[in-house]
Amino acid sequence: MADADGIGVDEGTRTMLLLMPRLVGRAKRTPPPEPLRSFDLAPRHLSVLAYLLFDGPLxxxxxxxxxxxxxxxxxxxxxxxxxKGVLERREDDADRRRTIVHIADAHRPAVEEWLxxxxxxxxEVLAPLTPGQRRLVVDTLRAYEEALTDADD
Structure with a gap:
């Protein structure tokens, strides 16, 4: 049962069961740009590239x-x-034991295009939300992933 502003658990579950495969399918149909296609990149690579693109060298x-x-x-x-030449590594000037990783300049435009x-x-969808609402969206997706992982175990 839902209140006037929300939806019930069953309706929400049904909607998400229909929505999630479409989202995953769309992500799978978004191939890397031409300059990156020969590198056989996987979703795990996309996560690394996203952090380096948004946060800089790490x-x-x-x-x-x-x-x-x-x-x-x-x-x-x-x-x-x-x-593959997509990333470059260099020593940290402040601590030579550490390695700093960054996206190679030659591939940065293609990575930006892909993401x-x-x-x-x-x-677009997060901007109109309050910080608390954004936290709820992120936390809900994270909890969903954890629940699936727990179900697999």
């Missing part, structure tokens, strides 16, 4: 923390993308 450990995966996992992805439509759409 260390492997920072990327791992943000992606919520082990540093070795990120290190493997960074190594793969570095060999721009999705980023524009999220900005």
């Amino acid at each position: 260390t492997v450990n920072t990327l791992a923390a943000r992606l919520e995966v082990a540093p070795t996992t990120v290190s493997l992805m960074v190594g793969d993308l570095s060999r 721009s439509a999705s980023a524009r759409a999220w900005r």
Whole structure:
């Protein structure tokens, strides 16, 4: 049952069950731009590229923390993308033990193109919301992912 401003749990569940496959299908149908197609990029690569595009150069450990995966996992992805020339690694001038990762200048425009439509759409739908409403959307999607993970275990 729902109040005057909302929808019931069953209606919300039904709507999301229909909506989520369309969203996933649309994401899968959005191929990388031509300059990136030969690199065989996967969704996990997209997450790394999104952080580096929006947040600038980061260390492997920072990327791992943000992606919520082990540093070795990120290190493997960074190594793969570095060999392909999509990413570049350099020593941190402040601490030579740390490696800073960034998108190679030659591929930055293609990465921006690949992420721009999705980023524009999220900005368009999140901008009119209050900070609390945006937090609710993000937290709900995160909780949904966790519930699916728990169901898999």
